[in-house]
Amino acid sequence: MSAETSAGTSGDTSGGTDGTDPGTPGDPSAAAHTERTGRGSVTMEKAIGRDRTVAVVGSGTMGQGIAQVALVAGHPVRLYDSAPGRAAEAVAAIGARLDRLVEKGRLDAAAREDAAGRLHAAGELAELADAALVVEAIVEDLTVKRGLFAALEEVVADDALLATNTSSLSVTAIAGALRLPGRFVGLHFFNPAPLLPLVEVVRGFASDESAATRAYETVKAWGKTPVRCADTPGFIVNRIARPFYAEAFRVYEEGAADPATIDAALSECGGFRMGPFELTDLIGQDVNEAVTRSVWESFFQDPKFTPSLAQRRLVESGRLGRKTGHGWYPYGEGAERPRPHTAPPAEAPAEITVEGDLGPARALVAMAREAGITVHETDEDRGTRILLPGGGQLVLADGQTSVEFRDVVYFDLSLDYREATRIVLSASEVTAWETLRGAIGLFQALGKKVSVIGDVPGMIVARTVAMLIDLAADAVAKGVATAEDIDTAMRLGVNYPVGPFEWRRRLGAAWAHEVLDELHARVPTGRYAPSLALYRRTYAEMGGE
Known part of the structure; x- marks a missing residue:
């Protein structure tokens, strides 16, 4: 073991x-x-x-x-x-x-x-x-x-x-x-x-x-x-947990955020008990990397399980985590834990306009009103977004990037927007500073700390959860375990706040498939291609639409 x-x-x-x-x-x-x-x-x-x-x-x-x-x-x-x-x-x-x-x-x-x-x-x-x-x-x-x-x-x-x-x-x-x-x-x-x-x-x-x-x-x-x-390689937990580590390491390798900020996103926003950088330092980088590599090789180097080069370098350097005094973070007497990036205070917009149903983020409408912000709602079929007074847009992470659109700030998925203590935003060089400041001020007015990261598709929590849902659907289709047993295993085996199928129930039948489809279009390596099992589940539950 x-x-x-x-x-x-x-x-x-x-x-x-x-x-x-x-x-x-x-x-x-x-x-x-x-x-x-x-x-x-x-x-x-x-x-x-x-x-x-x-x-x-x-x-x-x-x-x-x-x-x-x-x-x-x-x-x-x-x-x-x-x-x-x-x-x-x-x-x-x-x-x-x-x-x-x-x-x-x-x-x-x-x-x-x-x-x-x-x-x-x-x-x-x-x-x-x-x-x-x-x-x-x-x-x-x-x-x-x-x-x-x-x-x-x-x-x-x-x-x-x-x-x-x-x-x-x-x-x-x-x-x-x-x-x-x-x-x-x-x-x-x-x-x-x-x-x-x-x-x-x-x-x-x-x-x-x-x-x-x-x-x-x-x-x-x-x-x-x-x-x-x-x-099957990794059984339930070690098979399905791979994206929790891999996607965080990928965001780090892409230069979008530092380990402390990524950990904060997954714990304070995503509801996970510990972030993957802190957790792998506790496990031991050599142990975690060996399990990842074993699963990857057992699946004949399937790109969905590709190990992290950054973690490999960490292992090669002897920085194995707590047991050696240094991993992603320093340990020992006098060691200072890096803090996540937190944006300075910004002025909140007096009013916002919500177009369409915000889906998993619909709680933000009531929260904004409770914070004294005037909210206008419209059913216009132009997508799902929050419009700021200057015309800038706030969009829930969907697998696309800010640079593809003018004046768009993405915000990450949260397990519970009311309970979350931090919200993560991403913007690109074409995003107006006024729009980013307005987005920061809006979430700060809702009582959240705000972290701003680079322009990466699917951001952090959303891409991680989408991948967990995909691997879980694939495992059920291949007879690895039942959906109920998978959710139980992920809650009790690695303390996930909810299992992949509970995430899917909360987010809707098509959510993970759509996020992964957009990610695959931008990173066409096969890593994010929705599995056939997820495709079938999605279209069956949508009635073939």
């Missing part, structure tokens, strides 16, 4: 299994039976009962976390590591964490003693023979993992469920050499496993549906939130 997705959730440690709620126990009678359904298949049903042993191989951070989750859920747990003494050290570390839960009142002393009595270090793989479930959390190396599971097959019963916690390797490939690949699945926990609720349950090409269902029900019984996923 790479820290890529886990670090993205470190800002919210609520709601996970931390010893307070072990969830609903499995039914002991639901132990797997060995009815063969074909080559490599074993039928499995329901959750693994609490009385059955769960084994974890690998005693690092993830292995300890998974072992703790199974332990608090009531299972006997055996922890194995190939390095002598490591498993015993991990058992002691888990015990210390249970002690801290008791001190915080999250676990009573009797429950702690009961749990400690069910946790044991294993010195040999043979000691895992009675395990009903074995979860592997070792080094991300395909050869090493395949060797481990081949050895485990010689030890455990044919009805034991085998699972890998890999975040970057193919579940299908790991299971490829197994005698019974049907009982093999991916269980991708997020770090720290005891706290974070999401688990991606990954069905490989040869995995039996009954095995995936049993894994799903077991994880659910542990108090986690499982989502089903096909074996």
